[in-house]
Amino acid sequence: MVSGTHAAHDIEVTAESLQAELERLRIQKQSLERELAAVVAHLGSVQRALSTLETLMLPPYGEAAPAGPAAKTAAAERDEAATPVARRSRPASPEPADAPTPAGAGIDGQKKYGKLTEQIMEYFAAVGDVDVRARDVAAALGRDVDSGSINGVRSTLDRLVGASRIRRTGRGLYRAKR
Template identity: 65%
Template sequence: MVSGTRAPHTIAVTAESLHKDLARLELQRQALERELAAVVAHLGSVQRALSAIEALMRDTTEAGPTNAQAQAVPDLPAPEAAAPSDASAPADTDADSDADGQRKYGQLTEQILEYFATVGQADVRARDVAAALGRDTDSGSINAVRSTLDRLVGTSRIRRTGRGLYRAKRS
């Protein structure tokens, strides 16, 4: 049992501790609100950019890429491990070729499908695919691979075998 003289002191110490916690929690709440506002703003900008890109992709596939659009797509080298030598490699319907045979559109999709043709029935992570394609330099490149993998799952060109795991469709 707490004596009568210690009770006010204990209550005062508890109140002081709670005031410190309150101040700390208020600062944490403000920091989280700022972070949430930044995330919401970034989410909105990513959604707008994605909508614009998807509209551009629809326009490009319907009308074919213009010369300016074809020049805007970087010509990335195909990874060494992702170039199967047989003619049974899956063709990418999104890929168009100009007179010189250079790829213009759908290059990432084509590279991913070629990669899956080489790994057979192994389960692979998006990060592993990005690394094999030389696209693991930053989170944006890895996310582009993830988005393409999700699109390929949606069109049943590859399978999702678990959380973050992908596998080639059986032939």
């Protein structure tokens, strides 16, 4: 009789543990999906920038373009390099990926994306010689909406420590270099 009660308790504890793990995995999945969407968006902006540069590199009017198999365009090489996974996981959008972005939207989005290192360095210059947590940096930069954004700030902080641009002063604490 006692062993049956003990077994039921073990099952209950295991079920609770699995429920907690399930919730943690759901949150991690959402975070990864957001990160993937950001990477896909950045990929699209880089592809558009390359296409624009390719048009600038076209030979002047009247000159012959190179011919033969070596004349494969960068756009064709990019299309061949694109993986089916990236194409499948692209979020559904009413506009095609190559559609021009509205005036200012691409520029502002691009300024926020890829400028995190500079924003962090400006933050450390402003706060001076104090220990700061990654969560505080993320909050100051408006990137504390979810764990994925905060982890992006943490990763950038770790890269800056590795590049000796800031220093780690304790577990989870960072400080500007003198």
